[in-house]
Amino acid sequence: MTFMPHGKHFIAGQWTSSDGTFQSDPAQGAPHTFCAGTVAQVDLACQAAEEAFWSFGYASRETRAAFLNAIADEIEARADAITEIGMAETGLPKARLQGERGRTVGQLRLFATHILDGAYLDKRHDGALPDRQPLPRPDLKMVQRPIGPVAVFGASNFPLAFSTAGGDTASALAAGCPVVVRGHPAHPGTGEIVAEAISAALKSCALHPGVFSFIQGPGHEIGQALVQHPLITAVGFTGSLRGGRALFDLCAQRPVPIPFFGELGSINPVFLLPAALHNRSDEIARGWAASLTMGAGQFCTNPGLVLVLEGAEADTFVETARQALETTESQTMLADGIADAFQSGAHRIAAVPDIRKLVGAACENRAAAPYLFETSGDTWLANKELWHEVFGPLGIVVRVKNTAQLLEIARHLEGQLTCTLQMEADDTDLAKMLMPVLERKAGRVLANGFPTGVEVADAMVHGGPYPASTNFGATSVGTLAIRRFLRPVSYQNLSADLLPTDWAD
Template identity: 60%
Template structure:
């Protein structure tokens, strides 16, 4: 399959007539065909109209049908074969192995949500049978389940052209919940987006679903995205990107006559705390692991370790020396887009104006080459300078040298919300870590020990979210099976006749799903 330069509105391929998007090979700077003309507001409205029309029947699909649809999408993506990987490599500069792994993750999470749909626990069924003889007042029959919100808009991410894009976690979880999806494709990888979009479109047709279950729209600038969020038929938004972009969408969503939830993953520097015993015992090992994590994918991960905190002294000096040497030996890697590269260079320059330079990596020759950078500053400087908390999206990081453990905790208290917080600790550090833990629970969605935050497992227990500005809603996750909860709401049914109740709420439990009956879990 070859990209055609079209948006996908329901079953149709539509060529826009607005400003053109051109993909650029970040390794060479070469523009890639075809051009992608953007859509106008009428086309956006058409996609939303189809999504609303599809919602009435799609929300009523059986658990089996919906699960099969998600599995069919995964199969159609895999059937694209090498064409998908080759196009993604050209548009992103990412290596083949990384993209093949990301394709596997994309299809894996679609299949994970298929299993979640079949199990039915996401319905959160609760039954409180009538108690007509209860004194002093009888209880009526009350039954609750979760239902889908309605059509959802998903924004593709720049740094994951597959796993957080057209058929990524936001789309998979929304479709699993029973919500049609209208995707705003990211301009950095339009060909990749179209190929995946056509795979989803094919799955919709193969499963006999209404065409409005899925659409894929292109548009330069913010007009298409803002029009989608403002459209009254859209009921929720999934976004991964910059803080500025997420806040702009949030403002639009809140300004509507009917405000809607925006689940935006935006900004995180993912602090790593080096506790004394661990630092003394394995400063070089920790430094090597840190730089490996920092350099992964040219640092273009939302979980990149952008801040390291330790107590100053010989052991932290040894860490800085080892980390500096590892950074100096780091080869330049191609960044995803000229825009991301430009923002990285600007961010590193900003850090250099507020902190001392420890090391720079090797300079590259390509137009989007990322030169790794490591800086250091005192704990007191960090506490009085908000600029040192700014995210640098790329392989740049800052080490904070604290006076003591009390100042380390003060630094933790001063942090903004984060996706992750990491403790590097040994057995002798447990008591030092104990007062930090409740602080980190308030600050981050995932707290980990003796690992590195890059790499997010797609599973049931994962939380990929956190307090603002990591996300716009700290109660949610964008990775893992709990992501489905973002696109659901509870409905209570009081005294409805058995024939009118949803299947999952009937006495004989025809769907065989887990239920809470009168406060007790039913097997």
Template identity: 65%
Template sequence: MTDSYIPTGRHLIAGEWITSPATFESDPVSGPKATISLATAADVDSAVQAAEEAFWTYGYTTREERAVFLEKIAEEIEARGAKITDIGTRETGLPAGRLEGERGRTTGQLRLFAAHIRKGDYLDRRYDKALPDRQPMARPDIRLMERPLGPVGVFGASNFPLAFSTAGGDTASALAAGCPVVVKGHPAHPGTGEIVAEAIDAAIRACGLPAGVFSLVQSNTREAGEALVQHPLITAVGFTGSLGGGRALYNLACARPNPIPFYGELGSVNPMFVLPEALAARGTEIASGWAGSLTMGVGQFCTNPGVAVLLDGADADAFEKEAGAVLSGTDAQPMLVGGIADAYRSGRDMLAGQEGVRQALCSSGEGRRNAPDLLVTTGEAFLADPKLHTEVFGPLGLMVRAADAGEMLDIARSLEGQLTCTLQMDAGDTELAGDLMPVLERKAGRILANGFPTGVEVCDAMMHGGPYPAATSHTTSVGTLAIRRFLRPVSYQNIPEGLLPADLQGSAE
């Protein structure tokens, strides 16, 4: 089969494909396992040292040079499209259509960033002209511009083998900013990471850039990840993953002799508030849409709307019946790795065992496969038990039946930071929605009305992040604003024109 891809299991370090003495086996949903090199701290050091050396060239390339490079990466990914789909479906169990859509999102993001940096607005250039005659003190010539940080470490995500992994959002953002990248590939899809790294390597060669601009190291242990975060030449880290793993790495980043930004997306229950008028008018329609959003990708989306809050009563009964019917008709599907499947069942059982929780639908998943579950509780129980606020990564829905609008507002206030909050509302719900909005603005990075949060548009106005524990910073990991995470402002005072960065020269006119 010409479109089949067989992983070599090697690291890509500064343009060279490297093996390590120690190895691990991949665990694909289908097809043969592959032997993958296990990166050591020495491998990470080699990659980071090469990135630092590359920065002295790449960090000073023109915006046009970087834009062409991003576009070339997109072309090289597309040239390998069929093989990426082949290995991606075998490793993750995700359907071909999902991976093809994710590939389009990844290449689209690269091209969007290319167009964005060509415009130059992201540099936030500012100029205060000298005022030599100002009294009582003259003002010097001061100009400001954003500059790239240096080498960046990126962790591939389990649930997005393309859009949040090797060439995904964090890598694309850092490269657009002018920062070389070292990726620690996710062990759930090492072959997919490898073929995308081939595409980036081909783009580097075609554009004549330093080989150290990009490296990929593979690992299924903590050693490589910890070495990457703690390496003194790494200036920032991008991470998408679990709260526990992300918090441990965040603590390492903060504990360094020179602490660095750790841009972690860690978890969210993405609550949906179904307001009374909307519930009465179209509750079953909303319930069906909620069930579909819950089960998309076996619930393995960071924006999965895991909690639905609505007023108790007959309309809530109808909502529960419809959601249960749709969910019960959804077959068990393979999850990304066995550990995620086990954690899902453990988390479900923990929530189901809490006081005041009723199991409206309990699946019988086993091994790597799970089907949806539906739990129901009261607003009083949800407010009394913080464990009910815990994210369970997978197709689990928790209905919270609030006693009245006041309790719904209390539930909103009780939430921790979220990636998203959703309002399902009709015109008659505007007053209650107005009461909720100031609370939701403080709780989430993105607020939706009459939609579902699964599916994150890659555009200028997107905010994909939120207050902790949704993320470790108030920045976005999706959209053009993400580029600014890997920049810092520098002021230039009375610097001769010829010494200024090219993008600041001539700004006096």
């Protein structure tokens, strides 16, 4: 099945055009023309979402679960066409897109199952105590309720799992919140076909057409209009620190500020502890190089920093990693802008005094080959340029003088999505010293693995202190992500017929 994009927006149940247009920039094949959204269309989508909330926000969990499962079914029905246009637009290989589609439909079905259970509602009840002295206690019931229309920004690096029907959209719909998606211009055809799947699910489930809208376009105008629209109650975003911070500031500056759930940047440090370095240096070096270059390094959990105690065993690790990276072929990046930013980041790192480039060559167009840099702990601590993410296959090995400096660097880390311990049993005492620091720095701490690969599960946290994300108490992956779009409401002395259906279920 070949999919030919029609280039329109999906707003309030209708496929709608606009006067302005833009063209896709595919990795292969011919570009397609798409309508560029307008501020007026953003307003129409938000108005429709608000109107839909009065039914969808009060629909049963069974209705919302059926909708999530219907979206998954409709995506699977378009599987081959999604893979075909996704490969053309992004340059991602077939297996990666098939796996990402599986993750996308899997999280839709997981959220459907999760909300049917009802535990996420965190229902609480303090019964009335009319005879309590000196004052009686009223009857109090509490339950989580959906907040209203949510804006979602498609991500550049995950055209399926973090985009049109990705985790932010799925969790908002699971909570009972209508969604307005701003599709990412790096893969507009992929976004459009997934929007078609959601529109088909809307019809089959007979839901209000304003439950989901999808608007495309380059530039910043429609994104700014979306986060500033007075009917939007929260925003889900995955992207760059610069772009995310700008939108976060707009949300905070609104007359009525709203939460901005942004995942922005992380260097995901790997702490290579002494016994692990002694026993598994070559194995860890090869594994790290493979993780660093997976998907051209275009993962938010890409492990861009390794901390290792200086010495002969560190030499072995660095040499093995260098050989592995030198033999890694270049890969196509997702967009010209991402490739340009990667090269700029590599030049920025190379310009830092006392840093050595061990691997790296200029890349052409969207092709990216890995970079490997090496420096000392003193240099890393003195140069904040080394603390910031370079989105792509670029790694820095920091040779640390001693465990005291290792702890000092850990304390100077900015907020991270992940921190990794490569360790053996003999490293436990040092790991215990690091743990109080690492759990303050990251949303996920892992041992003897690599952070690329984020499980969609109940216990997953994909977030962390700023700049990893803008809300340290939230996650954008896993069932806990639904809680971002709920708020607690307490009901005092209300009769049963006035309580929400979720309380009685």
